[in-house]
Amino acid sequence: MSTRVDPQPITEDRPTVQIGRSIPRLESLEKVTGETEYIHHLRLPHMLYGKIFRSSVAHGRILKLDTRAARELPGVAAVITGADVCALIPEPYYGPAFHDQPVLAIDKVRYVGEPVAVALSEDPHLAEHAANLIEAEYEELPAVFDEVEAAAATDTFVHDALKPAGTFPDLKHLQGRTKTNVALDFSLRHNDAERGFEQADYIFEHVFRTPAAIHAAMEPIVAVGEPRGSSAVTIHTSSQSPSFVRTEVARLLGWPENHVRVRTAFLGGGFGAKLYIKLEALVAVLALLVKRPVKIALTMEEQFYTITKHATTVRMKSGVTKAGKVVARRCEAWWNGGAYADIGPRVTQKSGFTAAGPYDIENVSLDSYAVYTNLPPAGAFRGFGIPQLVWAYESHTDIIARELELDPLEFRRANILRNGRPQATGTIMRDTATVEVLDTLERAMDWKAPRDPGDGNVRRGRGVAIGFKACIAPTTSVAIVNIYGDGSCAVYCGTVDMGQGSDTAMAQIAAEVLGLDPRAISVIHPDTDVTPYDMATLGSRSTFHMGNAVRLAALDAREKLFIMAGKALGCDPGLLSAAGGCVRAPDGRQLSVGEVIKSGFLMQAGNLIGSGSFRPTYTSPSHGDGQSSDITPFWMVGAVGADVEVDMETGHVRVTRLVSVADVGTVINPAIVTRQLNGGAVMQLGLTMSEALRFDHGQVTNASLADYKIPGILDVPAEIFAEAAPGCQHSGPFGAKGAGETGTFAVSPAIANAIHDATGVRIYDLPLTPEVVYRALRAAQHNPLENEL
Amino acid sequence: MSALRQIAFTLNGRAVTADVAPHHTLVEVLQEQFALYGARESCAQGLCGCCTAIVDGRAVSGCLYLAAFADGADVVTIEGLADRNHLDPVQEAFISCNAFQCGFCTSGFILMTRQLLEQNPDPTDDEIRHYLSGNLCRCGTYPDIINAVHAAAATLHKE
Ligand code: FES
Ligand code: FES
Numbered sequence: 001m002s003t004r005v006d007p008q009p010i011t012e013d014r015p016t017v018q019i020g021r022s023i024p025r026l027e028s029l030e031k032v033t034g035e036t037e038y039i040h041h042l043r044l045p046h047m048l049y050g051k052i053f054r055s056s057v058a059h060g061r062i063l064k065l066d067t068r069a070a071r072e073l074p075g076v077a078a079v080i081t082g083a084d085v086c087a088l089i090p091e092p093y094y095g096p097a098f099h100d101q102p103v104l105a106i107d108k109v110r111y112v113g114e115p116v117a118v119a120l121s122e123d124p125h126l127a128e129h130a131a132n133l134i135e136a137e138y139e140e141l142p143a144v145f146d147e148v149e150a151a152a153a154t155d156t157f158v159h160d161a162l163k164p165a166g167t168f169p170d171l172k173h174l175q176g177r178t179k180t181n182v183a184l185d186f187s188l189r190h191n192d193a194e195r196g197f198e199q200a201d202y203i204f205e206h207v208f209r210t211p212a213a214i215h216a217a218m219e220p221i222v223a224v225g226e227p228r229g230s231s232a233v234t235i236h237t238s239s240q241s242p243s244f245v246r247t248e249v250a251r252l253l254g255w256p257e258n259h260v261r262v263r264t265a266f267l268g269g270g271f272g273a274k275l276y277i278k279l280e281a282l283v284a285v286l287a288l289l290v291k292r293p294v295k296i297a298l299t300m301e302e303q304f305y306t307i308t309k310h311a312t313t314v315r316m317k318s319g320v321t322k323a324g325k326v327v328a329r330r331c332e333a334w335w336n337g338g339a340y341a342d343i344g345p346r347v348t349q350k351s352g353f354t355a356a357g358p359y360d361i362e363n364v365s366l367d368s369y370a371v372y373t374n375l376p377p378a379g380a381f382r383g384f385g386i387p388q389l390v391w392a393y394e395s396h397t398d399i400i401a402r403e404l405e406l407d408p409l410e411f412r413r414a415n416i417l418r419n420g421r422p423q424a425t426g427t428i429m430r431d432t433a434t435v436e437v438l439d440t441l442e443r444a445m446d447w448k449a450p451r452d453p454g455d456g457n458v459r460r461g462r463g464v465a466i467g468f469k470a471c472i473a474p475t476t477s478v479a480i481v482n483i484y485g486d487g488s489c490a491v492y493c494g495t496v497d498m499g500q501g502s503d504t505a506m507a508q509i510a511a512e513v514l515g516l517d518p519r520a521i522s523v524i525h526p527d528t529d530v531t532p533y534d535m536a537t538l539g540s541r542s543t544f545h546m547g548n549a550v551r552l553a554a555l556d557a558r559e560k561l562f563i564m565a566g567k568a569l570g571c572d573p574g575l576l577s578a579a580g581g582c583v584r585a586p587d588g589r590q591l592s593v594g595e596v597i598k599s600g601f602l603m604q605a606g607n608l609i610g611s612g613s614f615r616p617t618y619t620s621p622s623h624g625d626g627q628s629s630d631i632t633p634f635w636m637v638g639a640v641g642a643d644v645e646v647d648m649e650t651g652h653v654r655v656t657r658l659v660s661v662a663d664v665g666t667v668i669n670p671a672i673v674t675r676q677l678n679g680g681a682v683m684q685l686g687l688t689m690s691e692a693l694r695f696d697h698g699q700v701t702n703a704s705l706a707d708y709k710i711p712g713i714l715d716v717p718a719e720i721f722a723e724a725a726p727g728c729q730h731s732g733p734f735g736a737k738g739a740g741e742t743g744t745f746a747v748s749p750a751i752a753n754a755i756h757d758a759t760g761v762r763i764y765d766l767p768l769t770p771e772v773v774y775r776a777l778r779a780a781q782h783n784p785l786e787n788e789l
Numbered sequence: 790m791s792a793l794r795q796i797a798f799t800l801n802g803r804a805v806t807a808d809v810a811p812h813h814t815l816v817e818v819l820q821e822q823f824a825l826y827g828a829r830e831s832c833a834q835g836l837c838g839c840c841t842a843i844v845d846g847r848a849v850s851g852c853l854y855l856a857a858f859a860d861g862a863d864v865v866t867i868e869g870l871a872d873r874n875h876l877d878p879v880q881e882a883f884i885s886c887n888a889f890q891c892g893f894c895t896s897g898f899i900l901m902t903r904q905l906l907e908q909n910p911d912p913t914d915d916e917i918r919h920y921l922s923g924n925l926c927r928c929g930t931y932p933d934i935i936n937a938v939h940a941a942a943a944t945l946h947k948e
Contacts, residue, residue: 031883032876032880034895217927218839218925266892267891269890271927299833300834675933678929683928705836712924712925712931713917713918
């Protein structure tokens with residue numbers, strides 16, 4: 001197996017053929033004929049449907065759970081509670097960072113909507129009816145909802161003690177900590193922020209907020225547990241992280257990993273909602289308890305009670321010189337993690353260290369807090385916390401530029417972090433096209449062109465913003481390339497195609513190496529019994545990590561192919577090349593890949609298997625000051641320009657143009673990358689303009705797409721486009737890096753900055769609904785609107 | 790829970806029967822009894838269009854439309870549009886314009902686009918947006934969907 005752990009450049013000795021081509025997605029035909037496989041559709045013989053009975057209080061001790069009426073309903077196979085789960089698993093608590101979340105509530109509930117029991121029936125309607133017959137009595141406990149208040153709380157705690165998972169060395173010191181809602185506090189100190197403020201001519205300080213939101217993948221979260229005897233289980237799941245699911249479910253059951261099989265199909269969207277454990281532990285336990293396959297398919301409404309995007313409060317303070325140089329920045333970020341940590345503590349740290357923005361600032365101080373509250377758990381959401389931080393630092397940066405009467409784009413360029421300079425962690429920035437992204441955006445927006453500011457009722461404005469993200473580290477991807485007896489080929493990889501087009505990109509990478517047509521390569525979907533390990537499909541890591549692993553696997557297979565072909569052609573394997581589905585000798589003689597295999601196995605038989613494993617280097621940040629010489633394998637940069645029209649009488653904002661520019665390194669498939677960038681921008685447009693979970697004492701009050709507005713086709717700006725800035729990530733496969741989240745980074749502040757440009761009014765809290773904008777307009781006219789009753 | 794009743798209808802050109810309870814929706818019956826999964830439930834509230842099917846020439850939300858109402862009707866689903874060798878021009882256009890990512894919403898958009906082009910062979914951007922405003926795509930492929938509608942309209946003109 002070829003393993004590469006260092007991000008050394010892998011240079012190509014010839015121009016590429018398949019890289020940079022906009023071939024249609026491999027699965028195009030299935031997707032337009034309705035035949036795509038989603039776990040949503042899966043039905044197994046003798047399968048039961050589970051319906052979840054959920055907590056109706058935000059924090060409470062379970063006094064009584066009455067399941068009798070549900071159990072006695074004809075057609076109900078079983079009703080399962082936390083006590084039944086404990087009989088199978090004594091410590092049924094899971095989570096990627098903390099082992100804090102029970103498979104079903106035990107003794108206590110910690111948020112409204114927490115799963116308490118499950119009713120099972122062959123008829124999903126009956127299961128639902130039965131779940132409605134379950135009754136619970138709670139002793140209500142005081143609850144905490146606001147992240148800043150919860151962090152400071154002295155008498156109300158969501159958990160009695162912290163239970164870090166032990167997988168992350170930097171969480172070990174939290175073990176057993178009591179009387180706190182702060183799951184993790186991360187700090188970074190780069191030089192001396194206080195001294196920096198003393199040197200500054202101006203000090204700016206603001207607080208920004210973002211609300212909780214949900215992913216609302218069109219395929220709601222779904223999983224099917226299938227027992228295989230009493231010592232093995234298969235989990236079919238719409239998961240972005242099948243390898244993690246296997247490890248975690250095996251740990252819960254106390255089984256070796258090879259007794260748990262986890263497979264996925266295409267996902268109808270993921271966006272971070274389908275990571276780690278969602279329904280998988282529950283359906284595995286249910287299936288083992290009732291000895292039948294069990295499916296739980298959430299409704300859209302139930303997704304609102306399952307996983308959310310962190311609400312945040314971010315305080316930003318900057319010291320700036322008369323010359324327009326930012327010399328010090330201090331940020332404090334509170335992340336509302338809800339009742340269970342999920343991956344929140346990682347968001348707090350891995351995104352937290354970028355909170356000062358993509359700027360070259362001599363003195364930086366960052367503090368980032370993952371906070372438990374009695375709300376639905378928050379986890380990964382496209383961008384992994386970055387859009388919340390960019391909202392803060394790019395609104396803040398814009399305020400500074402405009403107050404100092406500096407051109408907002410020039411001010412950014414003057415302070416931008418360039419290659420060769422240290423980021424706040426001390427890691428030297430490399431292969432990161434910050435400047436190119438700004439330059440490309442300036443050109444694409446025609447930034448300096450005169451514009452019409454509008455008058456009277458309709459005011460027009462323009463704004464820009466730029467954000468960056470460090471790819472999560474350290475993570476591993478492993479891939480296998482298998483050439484079959486007839487010369488056809490498959491890539492086995494654990495990357496989950498949830499719409500981002502990874503199947504196609506991986507096929508293009510393998511095809512490039514093997515000289516094949518990518519459309520003739522099949523990509524085997526994740527199945528932990530078949531496909532090798534992959535950390536997860538998240539954080540825009542797949543193109544880089546899995547792309548490198550697939551490339552190495554294809555090189556390994558090609559080497560074996562050349563040895564076999566060398567024998568058949570009587571030629572030194574080192575002189576052979578692969579192109580057009582053939583292996584070629586320098587003298588022009590060639591054999592098709594199928595003929596090579598036949599020559600080696602004497603018939604259409606056998607396999608040529610190549611494998612590749614990729615894990616970049618990493619140095620974890622030191623405790624206390626957060627410094628690291630090697631914090632990430634690559635940086636992503638995304639900038640957005642927005643043109644808006646504001647209706648001064650209603651507060652209604654129309655985004656008329658939205659331009660995204662990103663550094664994605666070399667582009668493997670331009671059509672797919674453009675779609676990803678625009679898709680990210682449209683999603684973030686919703687999070688900017690309308691999306692917010694509303695709560696009443698912890699109860700979500702808008703758990704429906706009727707009351708929680710995601711963007712529709714009418715919301716898309718008349719002009720919307722995305723462009724990749726010139727860039728190359730030398731450690732990436734053929735120079736490529738991730739693009740899945742970059743389109744989301746800078747949308748929200750670009751729009752708010754444009755609103756300020758149009759109206760002179762600054763908004764500090766998302767979303768920018770007409771009501772919020774109108775209130776801000778009225779407040780600026782010293783004629784504030786009365787508060788709602 | 791409740792008594793089943795047999796209904797008879799035409800499904801993608803074939804005469805079929807199904808046993809349905811009063812509360813069964815069209816999308817459930819298509820999936821459970823005919824293994825047709827192109828119409829699929831997402832919001833279950835008539836808000837997203839993922840469950841679109843054509844009943845007597847009219848697009849309906851299969852998540853709300855009771856199967857019993859399909860008795861005697863002509864039902865067409867995405868699976869009835871074309872065979873794998875001859876795609877409908879709208880399907881072709883969705884592929885050539887890359888008008889999908891995860892594909893969960895795609896059947897609904899394609900069926901609605903066909904209905905739009907039957908009524909209005911040369912729609913403007915605005916008309917497309919209004920006609921498709923009842924379909925949601927969380928992947929945000931709307932700009933490409935608009936392009937695909939124009940591309941399909943152009944192909945249909947040539948034919
Ligand atoms: S599932 Fe029927 S409209 Fe959404
Ligand atoms: S393509 Fe994913 S929801 Fe439309």
